[in-house]
Amino acid sequence: MKKVFITGANKSIGFETVRQLLQKGYYVYLGSRSLANGEKAVEKLKAEGLSEVEVIEIDVSDGDSVKAARAAVGRKTDVLDALINNAGISGGLPQTALGAHIETFKEVFDTNVFGVVRVTQAFIELLQKSPQPRIVNVTSISASFTLQNDPSWKYYEHKAAIYSPSKAALNMYTVNLAYDLRDTAFKVNAVCPGYTSTDFNDHNGTGTIEEAGARIAKYALIGADGPTGKLISEENFPETGEAPW
Structure with a gap:
């Protein structure tokens, strides 16, 4: 089982x-900053008949927490087939270039960028033992320089x-990570899930x-x-999936 x-x-x-x-037959280590919230999520999945899942407590902005999570997963398996760096924060809206507070910059980058680096570097050894390892960094099409400079773009x-x-920094990290792993079986991509109705954007x-x-799992x-090494946005580019940087 992967x-x-x-x-x-x-x-x-x-x-x-x-x-x-x-549902695709994977065993899932469900990362949650709050152990209690993670346990509730696992209970909900098991009530649906999806039992191959367990919670791993992790705060990606805390190096010690990431190390503890890596140790916890390492006690349960020698191999990971996929890592999905999904944890992220917005920093609150609105955000203007002149009004954004430097401390908020630090907080957001610590989770959205440095958190991904911490987790990826901590778990890479387990991924390297998989015959077909995959890394998905969850990003946003709002980080596309091309689109953000196009007045005709709907967003x-x-x-x-x-x-x-x-997220732009995360995308560049993804490019460099894919380059580092270019001669291996790894597939590393930055994937935008789309402009989704969630509490992240007040629905x-x-x-x-x-x-x-489905877009992330794919x-x-x-x-x-x-x-x-691609930026994927199937919502905006349904034919190829690939978006411009």
Whole structure:
């Protein structure tokens, strides 16, 4: 049975991604900053008949917490087949380039960028033991320089001076990570789940949780002929999935 670790997975899109990968036959380590919330999520899944799941307490912004989570997973398995870096924060809205507070920048980057680096570096050894390892970094199309500079883009006026730069940095980390792993069986991609109706955006999104979860799960499941080092946005680019940087 293939195994996957997903951060920020006790609710919303992360939780739906867990559900869909369980339905695909994966064993899921459900990462949650709150152990209690994670346990509630696991109970809900088991009530649906999805039992191959357990919670792992992890705060991606805390190095000691990441190390403890890695040790916990390492006691349970020698191999991970996929890592989904889903945990993220917005920093609150609105965010303007001149009004955004530097401390909020630090907080958001610590989770959205440095958190991904912490987790990826901590779990890479387990992933390297898989014959077809996959890494999915959950990003946002709002980090596309091309689209953010296109006045005709439907979300052109949706600017977030902290959140979008954090995801742009994550995208560049994804490119570099894919490059480092280019001569291996790894597939590493930055995937946007779409503008989804969640509490993250006060339910202003237009897409469903189910659609978002499916988009993320898909790139944890791709075969040897799948893409790597790409920015994926199937909501905005349904034909190819690949979005411009």
